[in-house]
Amino acid sequence: MTSRVSKGEATRQAVLDEATRTAARLGLAGLTIGSLAARLELSKSGLFAHFKSKESLQLQVLERARDLFSEEVVRPALKAPRGEQRVRALFEHWLHTIMDGGSECLFVSASAEFDDQPGPVRDQLVRDHRDFADSVAQMFRTGIAEGQFRPDADAEQFAHDLHSVMLGFFHACRLLNDPKAELRARHAFEALIDAVRVTSRVT
Template sequence: MTVRVSKGEATRLAVLDEATRTAARLGLSGLTIGSLAARLELSKSGLFAHFKSKESLQMQVLERARDLFAEEVLRPALRAPRGEPRVRALFERWLAAITEGGSECLFVSASAEFDDQPGPVRDQLVRDHRDFADSVAQMFRTGIAQGEFRADADPEQFAHDLHGVMLGFFHARRLLDDPRAQEWARRAFEALLAAVRVPPPAQSGPAAHTDGARPTAR
């Protein structure tokens, strides 16, 4: 089934895509209807008809960024098999989104901008971050159910720690321009998985070597 989008809606989405890219670089606070109109060579009055106010524009940009992040990161990850493969797919997609300067960059920069500014934009950011943390925790729970992650591991702690890894990658790549940023992130991710993975069963019987000697080839 083909979903038809009106000309007005297509224009709004095109404007929001540009606004999202701009806000990812310059921040939400610097995004105004006037500056966006100048960037797109559109009339300010025409854009005002779509967005009404700067705050409305910011809220709609957040909504668009949320949709793009779901398309770029969450939905592809959810198509991977449950358990560790799904968590790995999430990590790889998330890493790529930051590397390519996608919607994730907007959420990081906006969090720094609005963490001490009460209001609708901050409230929406809080909901977005909590919803995403819940999604990561749920992915981890499926890994516990699959028997791949330890039953006593804390899904919320894993989501928190993974977010810390990705924030570290964002900082190392975007601010420090560290050529090893991705290497550091991958090492931290592997250490995180190693700490929660169910260990393989210990060998027993003739195949086990308890004297420290290496088995010899026949």
């Protein structure tokens, strides 16, 4: 019994990984159990047993993308020293996951797809974005506590501004194929840091 459960879970994870990659390219709305079964050469009934509905599949894909983004961006940043170095690490990992076509692609496309479609998928997207914004703000607050950022700086505003920079970079890099996209994003990030720094630049 244990081996069968483990095999079933392994299959589910493999399907979710493929579904997440597909959704990053094509969007969540176009992701169906039937199309996924055909792509993986699995039975539609077998996949339905795992996911039950298209909406359930979409929610589980979002969960997998969230875990991947944490692995690619958040956890590596948390290994850096508190304060400016941690915020810089977050920026660098976030930048590279966009350039590499990582999990950020799915969140950007899904936000455009579901921004005016009430329901569980949109609700989960809202929670994911707010949770991440809170995490960025908290990283910034540790910089204030360390005496590296101005004590009167607004952590929520910094999180908002950094997200705006990264969205701009996403479109410049992936849609416009702007050869200066990375340079412009780095320039914008340095401007954000310069505006809130109270200590000498961390190297």
